[in-house]
Amino acid sequence: MKIGIVGAGLGGLLAGAILSKNYDITIYEKLPIVGGRFTNLPYKGYQLTTGALHMVPHGADGYLAQLIKKAGCSVNIINSAVEGYFKIKGKDRTYKELFGIVGFKDKLKALKLMADLKMGKFDDNASFGELLKDIPYAYEVGNSFTGWALSLTADDTPISEVKEIAKHYKKFGGPGMIVGGCSSIINELVKVIEKNNGKIITNYNVKNITIENNKGYIDSNEFDIVISNLSPTITEKISNVDIINNGNNNGKKPIPSKGIKIAIGSKEKLINHNTIVFTPECERINGFNCPSNVDKNLAKEGRNLIMVHGIQITNNVKKEIDIMLNDIENIYSEKNINYEIIHIQSYRDDMPVNHASNGTDLNPIVNDRLYLVGDGVKGKGGIEVEGVALSVMKVMDSIND
Ligand code: FAD
The missing domain is CATH 3.90.660.50 (Polyamine Oxidase; Chain A, domain 2)
Incomplete structure (x- = not known):
């Protein structure tokens, strides 16, 4: 089977590396470099990034780590000993230490809130910010977390996402840093693709994706399946397929985060x-x-x-x-x-932090010829590249069914 992939960002390369074991894959990338918003560029003696902060949200155990292992990559991700510190009143404090800085009444309020959250007592459509606003420091703490992890304010983050993120933290733990930075993952994925005789064509700006007569076309190149690593909105613009208004999405609009x-x-x-x-x-x-x-x-x-x-x-x-x-x-x-x-x-604009902010992600399965991977189709509770990996997992399952 021939599979064509539009875009060599993390999503396109992850899908390409895994599929190249069994299928004939070709990846088209408009830039001279691969990796999209997840690679390093040397600058003034530093390894700066095109986007990400050299960190993986669930470290060496999360969805991304599982997929890169499955692809056959060897990458060293060092898990952080603590999920994160909160800098308050001049001191860095763990999440648990935050309870020590609020009064007894507020501590009880916070504990009740957490218990209610666990028991699913809150309306999924309410915002995280609404929930936190009555407890001193809680709103600001929540806001700094959602700002860093999702590039959203607490007010713009739906409770349903927070509940799912909490489950992922419980399962996989907190973040990890990548030895060599983001590009060490990208370089390994490229190595796997090349070893499996997959093709990566750079400097190729795809103008059209067409699905017709049970085939997919990237410009005039014919494939059995096309995977787009572009945002759902941009994919729809250059294709002959309804994505946002298709039955899987019912007009749900992806809202980017800046x-x-x-x-x-x-x-x-x-x-x-x-x-x-x-x-x-x-x-x-x-x-x-x-x-x-x-x-x-x-x-x-x-x-x-x-x-x-x-x-x-x-x-x-x-x-x-x-x-x-x-x-x-x-x-x-x-x-x-x-x-x-x-x-x-x-x-921002065509290069935001997330093409679809958490809670506005679309379904990666458009039809049996066209699939999406990347940060516009992350899936519930998928923080950044963990969400990109989740989208790739769903597409792999569907193609291999
Ligand atoms: P992209 O990386 O955008 O890949 C899409 C690719 O398609 C690009 O290479 C693009 O050039 C190519 N393309 C576009 N149009 C065409 C066309 N017409 N033809 C051919 N090719 C085309 N995530 C983390 O996990 N940890 C972090 O610390 C982190 N920090 C972040 C900080 C910032 C400031 C930003 C912006 C993002 C951060 N992220 C982080 C998120 C992470 O970088 C993204 O989720 C991830 O890189 C998205 O990958 P993608 O494959 O979906 O998209």
Whole structure:
């Protein structure tokens, strides 16, 4: 069977690596490089990324790790000892330690809320923010988590997603950092595809996807199956198939999430660990990490690489960046550490943080000739690349049925 894949992002390459074992696959990528928003580019001595923060949400045990193993890749993901720290009142605190900073009454309220959440007492369509708003710090803490993990405010995050994410955390644990950064996963996937005689064609901008007479076409190239790694909206635009209004989706519209990422270099260490520091007290940034604590080659010699993420709230990108820079200045000056801003990237429009924010994902199965993979079809509770992996798992199951 011949399978054509549009896009060599993480989703396209993951699907390609697994399918190339049994099928004849060809991947078309419009850029000269592969990996999409999940690879490294060398810049000023640092390994910066095209998108992700060198982190995998459920580390060495989650959906992505399972799939890359299944594909035959060898990648070293180091699990974080703690899910994350929350920086409150000048101290980094674990999630459990947060209970210590609220009064007795609020502690009881928080425990009741968690029990109710576990028992499914909340309306799935309510927002996470609504749930948290009456407990001091809880709203800001929730907001920093959803901002970092989903690029959504707590108010824009549906409870149904939070419940599923909580289940995934229970099952797989917290994040891990990738030795060598994002590109070490991408390079391994490419190796597998090439070993299995799959083809990757770069600098090829696909203009049309056509499904007709039981065949799929990528421009004029004929396949038995086409997999699109583009967003559902863009795939629909270039294809002859209804995706958003098809029976599987009933007009559900994918809503993208926007964000800004800032890479910082410093001689002194801001943090010593390999997990996230969430920043509930900052005006715009949601958190930061230090990938060079796991792999010093990700930073220039003698320097540390810190990556900061924040949601873009207003449409004034310049103003949003200024607010983030101000947050960064406050964090560093508190510790009296000199730093250098290396790079600022904003993600929106055709290159957002997520093509479909959590809760607005579509179904990856369009019909038996056309499938979608990637961050527009993540599936419930799928955080970032774990969601991309979930979409690939569903497509693999359907093709191999
Ligand atoms: P993409 O990476 O966008 O791949 C799509 C590919 O298709 C691209 O290579 C593109 O060039 C190609 N393409 C587009 N149009 C065409 C065309 N017409 N013809 C041919 N090719 C085409 N995830 C994490 O797990 N951990 C993190 O720490 C993390 N942090 C993030 C921080 C930021 C700032 C951002 C933006 C994202 C972050 N993510 C993170 C999310 C993660 O990067 C994405 O979920 C993932 O990379 C999406 O992969 P994809 O394959 O769905 O899409």
